[in-house]
Amino acid sequence: MSEPYLRMRNISKSFPGVKALDDVQLDVYRGEVHTLLGENGAGKSTLVKILSGAYQPDEGTIVIDGKPVGFSSTRDAENAGISIIYQELILIPQMTVAENIFLGREPKTKLGLVDYKKMRADAAEEMQQLEADIDPDIPVQQLRIGQQQLVEIAKALSLHAKIFIMDEPTSALSDTEVEKLFRVIRHLQKSDVAIIYITHKIEEIFSIAQKVTVLRDGKYVGTQSVQETDSGTLINMMVGRDLGELFPKESIPVGEELLRVEGLNVRHPTLADRNILSDIHFSLQRGEILGISGLMGAGRTELMMTLFGAPPGQVISGKIYLHGKESRISTPVQAIRNRIALVTEDRKLYGLFLQLSVQMNISIVSLKQAVKMWFLRRRLEANMVHKYIDQLRIKIPSLAAAVETLSGGNQQKVILAKWMLTQPEILLLDDPTRGIDVGSKAEIYQLMNQFASEGMGIILVSSELPEILAMSDRILVLSQGRITGEFSREQATEQKIMAAATLGEAAG
Numbered sequence: 001m002s003e004p005y006l007r008m009r010n011i012s013k014s015f016p017g018v019k020a021l022d023d024v025q026l027d028v029y030r031g032e033v034h035t036l037l038g039e040n041g042a043g044k045s046t047l048v049k050i051l052s053g054a055y056q057p058d059e060g061t062i063v064i065d066g067k068p069v070g071f072s073s074t075r076d077a078e079n080a081g082i083s084i085i086y087q088e089l090i091l092i093p094q095m096t097v098a099e100n101i102f103l104g105r106e107p108k109t110k111l112g113l114v115d116y117k118k119m120r121a122d123a124a125e126e127m128q129q130l131e132a133d134i135d136p137d138i139p140v141q142q143l144r145i146g147q148q149q150l151v152e153i154a155k156a157l158s159l160h161a162k163i164f165i166m167d168e169p170t171s172a173l174s175d176t177e178v179e180k181l182f183r184v185i186r187h188l189q190k191s192d193v194a195i196i197y198i199t200h201k202i203e204e205i206f207s208i209a210q211k212v213t214v215l216r217d218g219k220y221v222g223t224q225s226v227q228e229t230d231s232g233t234l235i236n237m238m239v240g241r242d243l244g245e246l247f248p249k250e251s252i253p254v255g256e257e258l259l260r261v262e263g264l265n266v267r268h269p270t271l272a273d274r275n276i277l278s279d280i281h282f283s284l285q286r287g288e289i290l291g292i293s294g295l296m297g298a299g300r301t302e303l304m305m306t307l308f309g310a311p312p313g314q315v316i317s318g319k320i321y322l323h324g325k326e327s328r329i330s331t332p333v334q335a336i337r338n339r340i341a342l343v344t345e346d347r348k349l350y351g352l353f354l355q356l357s358v359q360m361n362i363s364i365v366s367l368k369q370a371v372k373m374w375f376l377r378r379r380l381e382a383n384m385v386h387k388y389i390d391q392l393r394i395k396i397p398s399l400a401a402a403v404e405t406l407s408g409g410n411q412q413k414v415i416l417a418k419w420m421l422t423q424p425e426i427l428l429l430d431d432p433t434r435g436i437d438v439g440s441k442a443e444i445y446q447l448m449n450q451f452a453s454e455g456m457g458i459i460l461v462s463s464e465l466p467e468i469l470a471m472s473d474r475i476l477v478l479s480q481g482r483i484t485g486e487f488s489r490e491q492a493t494e495q496k497i498m499a500a501a502t503l504g505e506a507a508g
């Protein structure tokens with residue numbers, strides 16, 4: 001067999017309190033899609049950040065095309081033909097799509113000024129490659145997360161790299177967007193690009209990759225050819241223990257009504273003649289897990305934000321009843337006071353204060369209670385924080401560590417712990433398992449069961465149909481801001497949900 005294009009050997013890297021990588025190796029050939037697999041905090045992102053020049057290794061060698069290399073900056077690595085899509089989006093919200101794509105390498109006119117016309121045209125071309133209908137002139141903050149992810153991908157593509165690294169690129173993409181990305185990846189493969197692809201979605205490995213390397217606790221476990229392995233083997237290599245059942249749904253008798261929504265209409269933030277939510281009616285019982293399904297952009301996140309007192313547009317009409325009493329929830333503070341919690345897909349919004357410690361982030365919304373009965377609560381709180389850190393398997397060097405130093409999946413777990421600690425009555429989960437490894441997913445489902453059995457009502461939004469089907473007692477389907485289907489657990493099938501999810505689409 002020929003020499004690998006990229007050869008990483010004996011790579012080690014420590015951070016204060018953690019050995020993130022311990023003697024890791026990776027070989028990647030041209031025209032190959034090579035997946036990195038491992039639990040949250042296993043060291044995947046750290047390994048690719050060393051390759052992209054963002055971190056320097058403590059030990060180890062990198063050889064590209066037979067030549068030893070070392071990168072002291074990301075610019076260095078870029079010049080050597082390496083391009084990376086980071087797990088955490090790093091776009092600048094106020095800048096346009098085109099400005100973000102060409103940031104720091106804007107095309108210039110003869111006079112040395114930024115050639116906006118060319119920049120816009122080039123950006124449009126990159127977006128077209130991804131078959132994405134996104135206006136290059138729009139500020140990035142106006143795009144939903146999935147679209148921002150596409151801009152990030154377009155930015156990386158525009159570098160025309162020889163080694164292309166993607167760190168969980170599909171975590172916020174819809175199924176059709178994933179298909180488009182896969183077409184682009186196959187195209188890159190044909191032009192002999194080496195691709196490193198990180199994902200927690202094991203089925204993706206089998207549709208796009210040829211090789212998979214597994215890491216566990218910063219150590220190299222092994223490399224397998226995708227053709228000669230199966231998901232059971234990979235999960236075993238990854239977690240080093242038996243997983244048990246992924247979806248442990250328990251049947252819990254539903255109790256009294258916690259929440260009822262009637263005739264909710266929310267206007268589009270910019271288009272005056274359009275609604276993002278129309279005529280929404282539903283209720284939620286104690287002990288119930290209500291699933292909400294629908295395509296990207298169907299209004300799922302908008303509904304959750306509205307219930308949390310942060311509607312993305314003007315509420316024109318609608319009543320919300322809590323325990324049968326009409327209530328006003330017009331700010332997140334009111335929502336929290338009414339014991340409503342929201343776990344969002346956007347970690348930076350209502351999610352985390354990245355520079356603050358894990359301890360602070362987890363207890364911040366519960367602090368008010370802590371002030372009330374200081375001594376008792378402090379002890380209790382510390383116990384609860386520890387309980388969730390254990391149960392969710394959150395990997396942290398210490399409670400004082402800044403959240404921004406945690407791995408992506410562990411940050412998501414901190415958000416979950418934070419809201420669980422408030423002991424809400426109504427828990428709104430918007431894609432809660434995004435970026436979370438399979439082992440921890442099962443733990444989260446266990447916790448959902450436990451909370452439901454204690455009388456909590458849970459609304460679960462998820463783009464993963466198996467998750468919705470397995471965990472929900474009842475499923476609502478949204479399409480273009482309207483409820484287009486409602487199914488009991490027994491009735492629901494993937495086909496029925498998809499049919500309802502595309503109902504409004506066809507009608508326009």
Ligand SMILES: Nc1ncnc2c1ncn2[C@@H]1O[C@H](COP(=O)(O)OP(=O)(O)OP(=O)(O)O)[C@@H](O)[C@H]1O
Binds near residue numbers: 018038043406
């Ligand atoms: N800048 C940093 N400072 C301190 N610790 C860090 C830093 N970056 C990563 N770590 C630690 O290194 C370990 C590996 O993290 P890494 O981000 O590589 O995990 P990962 O495999 O990408 O996980 P995930 O699937 O959750 O994204 C974690 O324990 C993390 O807390």
Ligand SMILES: [Mg+2]
Binds near residue numbers: 044046087
């Ligand atoms: Mg990562």
